[in-house]
Amino acid sequence: MKVVLQNLTKKFPGRDRKKQEYVIAVNDFNFEIPDGKLIGLLGPSGCGKSTTLNLISGLLKPTSGRIFFGEDDVTDLPPENRGIGLVFQNYALYPHLTVKKNILFPLENLKGKDKLSKSEMLEKAYAAARLVQIEELMDRKPGELSGGQQQRVAIARALVKMPRVLLLDEPLSNLDARLRLQTREEIRRIQRETKITTIFVTHDQEEAMSISDMIVVMKAGIVQQIGRPQEVYDNPANLFVARFLGTPPINVFEGQVRNHKLYIGEDEVSGIRGVENQKVWVGIRPEGFVPDENGPLCCRLSGVEVMGRDISVVSTHESSCSPAVRSIISTENRVDTEKETVRFSLKPGKVFIFHRETEERIMGELI
Amino acid sequence: MDNRVDYAKIEKTAKIRRTVINVVTYTFLALWAVMVLFPFYWMLLTSVKSYSAYNSEYIPKFFTLSPTLKNYVDAFTAVPLARYFANTVLFTVLTTAIMLVVITLAAFAFARLEFRGKNIAFLIFLSLMMIPNELVIITNFVTITDWNMRNTFPGLILPSVTSVFYIYLLKENFEQIPDSLYYAAKVDGTSDIRYLLKVMIPISKPTLITITILKVIECWNSYVWPRLITDDENYYLVSNGIQEIRENGFGRENIPAMMAAVVVISVPLIVLFLIFRKKIMAGVSRGGTKG
């Protein structure tokens, strides 16, 4: 099922009721989620991603704008009529019911022509349980399960009615690191098997990047960029997106463009085409550095961390916006740790420049 | 596009249902509110009706056009209402004050001090919480009578100056104060009593206030014990006073004056409640039952 958001806006009344001020949680969203894909809504806390999810689920009503599931305008439909499955951050499993009863719960609500017989319900419940691999836990209560198992039960409960759209609110944030890795693969697999359009919310960029078909990066109620994870990573629309994606994060320097040349501090690092003279931010991905005796960028070396496959070089540069410049280089390269400085040349595709004030990406070709 | 029509219909029925549910809910809630408020309204109304007007209304009227304060004057002059009032205030203040001292000391001992037999003593205290007042009141009545304390304030006050429940509540609160504060104070050479007065009591003020309010309510409304222990009007509390007024007060039929007295003794607590609404409700939900 395709999901389309059209000019979607949600305002909340501000703290001070008398002032009639509003907090805009979601500001004029427009995007189309293709059928059968896994979409990650990504952003720092308070960016409006959960509000967006609640708008899609129908738990919140938008202030303006429309929501379509396929061709149906569902904007004013109550959640129960939208055909969605929702998984909560804390799972919201009913503690007094067994796993089986939890999964059966949505089915028992069906009325009229949709009503199922007892055996049909059980069949569906077991099918959902099989899908998330919890069949052997059906008679336990949620309190007796681990976090990961609870998560699976919650997904099974959301899937048992075969929703048109599956929504997951921070599905992994209550799990420990090891389970997180495992569960995200699990979500990917379940989504592939069911082919249900799935939207999940997360603040963890790695999580979103690793399993999504498409990510939507948000900040302060405004969509920053939409695209396939790799596309967004390789082509960030602005400084915020560039900084938000990638670990270790992108290195940002104060720089300027003068006469078709790009400077970081006083180092001329590259030629550039198509950009007028101005002050800019220069973002360089950690993997964009190549150690080079004659490279244009000179940094003060502060440490080298060998991480098996890669080497992480930590250095400083006076034009850097953060105290440390982090670069990742492959072990084939050698860095002389005895020296005080290290020189790098840069990979053109890993260097982005941004406007000093608007922080929007400036498209220019490094030569 | 048949689907759209369908959705519009679902939307509409959902809306209508919500409205109906809302109307039913508010009507029901308002109904109970009237049930609660009506007796208060009636007592205020009756208290300002004149004696003759009240008695001539075979069908009671819901309002009065000629309110009078004479009943209030009667309430204070014809019966010693002021005396009952003063007694109750004295009783309430003394009982609450002594109780606060007793329970604070005990709670401090349990929460902060280490001494032999503490755990067993606390266990015995806890088990005392289950003993109902009605079971011990008989002997207490005999004890106070034997001590010749009937119709005295000590006789009224002494049996109710300890509460195991409040000791427990306060002890729990004291225990939440980090130990490091105590050790810091010890290092500075602070004595235990000074630490209790200067650190623990100020920190636990919210709980102490809650306890105080609950005890004041309890004292103000106490009826059974004062009834047993006093038969001299000079020592009546408001509850006994009102019963006395009812039985031999203004002559049985002066209901407006009776209502004036009822208003007078109800007002202090209602005012207290309106001021400390949140505290009182929080305190009660933490463990107060009426009576």
Add this chain to the structure above:
Amino acid sequence: MIKKKWRNSSLKGWLYLLPAILFLGVFMVYPLIDVFIYSFEEGYNSASQTFFGIGFYNYSYVLHDPYFLQALKNTFILVIITVPLSTGIALLISVGLSSIKALKNLFQTVYFLPYVTNTLAVGLVFMILFKKTAYSDGLINLMITWFGGNAVDFIDGPYWAKMFVLCFYTIWVVMPFKILILTSALASVNEDYYKAARVDGTSKLRTFMRITLPMISPMIFYLIITGFIGAFKAYSDAVALFGTNLNAAEMNTIVGYVYDMLYGDSGGYPSFASAAAILLFAIVLTITCINLLISRKNVHY
């Protein structure tokens, strides 16, 4: 040296406890033992403080006393009517309260008022509302006649009418506490459960029966247990409505019987009072135990 210090600090602890121990010992522990002794002392004379035997006579007397049986009957009727009714209505009101936003605070404040009023004083107002006198049938009777009924004297009239007023007033008095407890129990249920239920299209009724009720069941049982205990100890509500001579009004309660035996026109029999009080608590204890057994089976987690 160390030993001495230890003894000192031990002494200090007990010193802080002393006032509490003193008061509790005299007014709680001693009476508790004493009340059992009293209840077995036959023919105790409070004037001469003598008795002439030990045995079950006091119990037997009390159990054969028509006033006690009347009190027992009244108390049981009161308990059976008021506990379920007040808990049920309080639940309805709390559910209503937690589903609204506007006026919620106002309603909560109003509903709590009876808790802070003097039971005796407001009981007088109820008496006036329900009483039929020579001058007036009273407001309630007026309303009854509006609907075509016949006026009844609820205060000095037939037994059922008096019992009705007593139950009504009791419910009115205990309601604030129950509403308060249930409202906060309802508020503590995680909002996500309701959202999950809504997304699944669960009807309001089903959400309430299958989610809300089980979640707040511990609090409901707490209220039922304390409600039983409280109602068994009913007394001042009855005094407020019917005056101190409850035996004459046929409206005495067990606690009322205890006090009447102790003091007043028929007083001076602490032995009978003790026996009656112990009987009362045997009943309360039994019922509480039964309640706890039932609740263990039905309360979730």
